[in-house]
Structures are given as structure tokens and as C-alpha cells.
Amino acid sequence: MSVIYDRVALIGLGLIAGSMAHAMREAGLAREITGFARSEATRQTAREIGLCDRVCDSAAEAVEAADLIVLAVPVGAMGEVAAEIAPHLKPGATLTDVGSVKQAVIEAVAPHIPAGVHFIPGHPLAGTEHSGPRSGFAGLFRNRWWLLTPLPDSDADAVARLSDLVRAIGAKTDRMDPAHHDLVLAVTSHAPHLIAYTMVGVADHLRRVTDEEVIQYSAAGFRDFTRIAASDPTMWRDVFLHNREATLDILGRFTEELFMLQRAIRMGDGQQLFDYFTRTRAIRRGIIEAGQDTEAPDFGRAPGVTKPA
Numbered sequence: 001m002s003v004i005y006d007r008v009a010l011i012g013l014g015l016i017a018g019s020m021a022h023a024m025r026e027a028g029l030a031r032e033i034t035g036f037a038r039s040e041a042t043r044q045t046a047r048e049i050g051l052c053d054r055v056c057d058s059a060a061e062a063v064e065a066a067d068l069i070v071l072a073v074p075v076g077a078m079g080e081v082a083a084e085i086a087p088h089l090k091p092g093a094t095l096t097d098v099g100s101v102k103q104a105v106i107e108a109v110a111p112h113i114p115a116g117v118h119f120i121p122g123h124p125l126a127g128t129e130h131s132g133p134r135s136g137f138a139g140l141f142r143n144r145w146w147l148l149t150p151l152p153d154s155d156a157d158a159v160a161r162l163s164d165l166v167r168a169i170g171a172k173t174d175r176m177d178p179a180h181h182d183l184v185l186a187v188t189s190h191a192p193h194l195i196a197y198t199m200v201g202v203a204d205h206l207r208r209v210t211d212e213e214v215i216q217y218s219a220a221g222f223r224d225f226t227r228i229a230a231s232d233p234t235m236w237r238d239v240f241l242h243n244r245e246a247t248l249d250i251l252g253r254f255t256e257e258l259f260m261l262q263r264a265i266r267m268g269d270g271q272q273l274f275d276y277f278t279r280t281r282a283i284r285r286g287i288i289e290a291g292q293d294t295e296a297p298d299f300g301r302a303p304g305v306t307k308p309a
């Protein structure tokens with residue numbers, strides 16, 4: 001594969017930036033990768049494991065002369081990082097982000113970006129419950145979607161070049177309106193994560209009553225919840241605070257349906273339960289028939305990581 005960007009700067013050196021660094025290196029897509037993370041300990045670890053060619057002690061130094069800058073920090077930190085690097089961006093460079101929320105990131109970042117720098121927001125729909133500089137791996141994005149949410153005035157060539165990079169690291173790319181992105185992700189990712197956090201919280205309460213039983217006899221569904229509920233607290237706090245309206249909308253609908261099912265159970269209305277589950281089963285089958293089930297047995301896990309954290 002050939003070089004797509006001469007110099008790439010990664011701001012934030014966790015799961016996503018680390019996976020990008022591994023994937024870009026494996027495919028030879030950048031001549032030099034620089035990196036910066038806020039904490040000295042993270043920068044030290046990144047140096048030790050050789051995550052990038054150069055780990056810098058300031059964001060300004062990392063983005064100096066970079067052709068592509070990737071903001072891979074929690075959603076709530078995107079604005080302050082953008083403000084810090086803005087004066088140091090090279091004219092003609094592309095700036096993207098990998099945040100799980102798009103509208104709030106655009107509002108926080110776009111005002112800082114100088115004319116002549118192409119800001120193209122993005123979101124890889126791939127991740128794990130692990131975080132930090134040691135958690136990344138080259139195959140994370142393989143066959144997964146990477147959504148780009150360009151702004152109305154985004155430069156078409158810059159968008160095409162970023163799409164090339166995304167495809168070269170193994171992902172499939174598509175474009176979406178930022179508000180629509182946030183609603184879709186509230187349904188498919190954000191509300192499900194909150195439900196997993198809640199379910200594990202409920203079981204934690206129960207555990208005090210039933211001793212170790214919940215953990216000892218935990219079935220596959222609950223184990224998946226514990227995996228998801230082990231995700232990074234800072235990242236997920238920021239997701240909910242910055243995709244507030246869409247998440248609350250979906251949770252409101254969720255609660256209504258939950259009450260409806262709760263009532264059916266109380267009333268012994270087996271027909272209602274059966275009909276509901278028949279509908280949801282058809283949805284799952286539809287996903288598989290459409291070839292959209294990317295969930296290989298080891299989906300979402302780093303090589304060798306088979307147990308919930």
C-alpha cells in the first residue's frame with residue numbers, strides 16, 4: 001500500500017489512536033506518525049511500546065507540519081484540544097476526529113479551525129471495552145463502518161483522501177448528516193450502553209443479597225453486559241452529556257416499551273409477549289440475511305482477550 005498522508009498527528013493515545021497507528025504502520029500509509037496525550041504516564045507508555053515515530057510533549061509540537069490530525073480524545077475534551085492546536089495547523093491540512101458523538105463535537109471544534117484547514121468529522125463504529133495506549137490493535141477497524149459527517153462546505157478532495165485512508169486501514173466508509181448520526185448512534189450504541197450499565201448496577205445490588213450467585217451463574221447475555229459496562233467511565237460520561245437530547249428521546253421510548261412488557265407479564269398476557277418477541281426475532285434475522293452481521297466470534301476483542309475485564 002502507498003503513503004496517503006506524509007505526516008499524521010494523533011492527539012490522545014488510547015484505543016482508537018493506538019489502533020490507527022498500528023493499522024497505518026502495518027499498511028505503510030504515513031511517512032511519519034507523531035502523537036500526544038495529556039498525561040505524562042500515557043506518553044511514557046507510548047514511547048516504551050513505540051506506538052508512534054515521535055511522542056511529543058505538547059499538542060502544538062505534535063501537529064506541526066502534519067497533513068492529517070486526528071483528535072482521539074474523549075468527546076468533552078475535543079473543543080479545548082482544537083483551541084490549543086488551531087494556531088499551529090498547516091494550511092491545507094485535514095483535521096478529523098473519532099468521537100462517538102458528532103453534533104456537539106462539530107459545535108466545539110469548528111469555531112477554532114482556521115480557514116484553509118479542512119475539518120472532516122468522523123466516527124469509527126468499532127471499539128472494545130478496553131482503553132489506553134496498550135489496548136490498540138491493527139485489526140480493530142477491519143470490515144467495520146467508519147462514518148464521515150462532512151460539513152456543507154467540506155472540500156471534496158479532502159473528504160475523498162480521508163475516505164481512502166479509512167478504507168486502507170480496513171474499514172467501510174459512508175457519509176451521514178451529523179444530527180442523523182447522533183440519533184442512529186443513540187439507538188444502536190448509546191442507549192444500549194446505558195442499559196448495560198444499569199443492568200450490571202442492578203445485579204451488583206442483588207449480589208449483596210445472593211452472595212456470589214450472579215457472577216457464578218452469569219449467562220452469556222449478562223456476561224456481555226458486564227463487558228460493555230467495563231467501558232471507560234470518562235468516555236461514556238462524555239457521550240451521554242453530549243448526546244443528551246437523542247439519548248433521552250430513545251430512553252423515553254425504551255421506558256414506555258419496558259412498562260408495556262412489564263404490564264403484559266403482570267397481566268399474564270402471553271400473546272402480547274409472544275407477538276413482541278416474534279417481531280424482534282424477525283429484525284435479527286433481517287440483519288443476518290442482509291449480510292450486516294459483522295459479529296465474528298471474537299468481535300470487539302483484542303487478540304488474546306477472551307474474558308470480560
Ligand SMILES: NC(=O)C1=CN([C@@H]2O[C@H](COP(=O)(O)OP(=O)(O)OC[C@H]3O[C@@H](n4cnc5c(N)ncnc54)[C@H](O)[C@@H]3O)[C@@H](O)[C@H]2O)C=CC1
Pocket residue numbers: 011012013014015016017036037038039042072073074075077080081098099100101123124125126127128129130131132133232235239
Ligand atoms: N472506545 C471505543 O470503543 C470507541 C471510542 N470512540 C471515541 O474515540 C475517542 C477516544 O476514545 P478511546 O481511544 O477509546 O479512549 P482512551 O481512553 O483509550 O484514550 C483517550 C486518550 O485521550 C487522552 N486525553 C484525554 N483528555 C485529553 C486532553 N484534554 N488532551 C490530550 N489528550 C487527552 C488520554 O490520555 C488518552 O490517551 C472518544 O471520543 C470516543 O468517544 C469511537 C469509537 C469506539
Ligand SMILES: O=C(O)C(=O)Cc1ccc(O)cc1
Pocket residue numbers: 099100124125126127128129189228300
Ligand atoms: O465494545 C463495544 O461493544 C462497542 O460498542 C464499541 C464502540 C463503542 C463506542 C463507539 O462509539 C463505537 C463502538
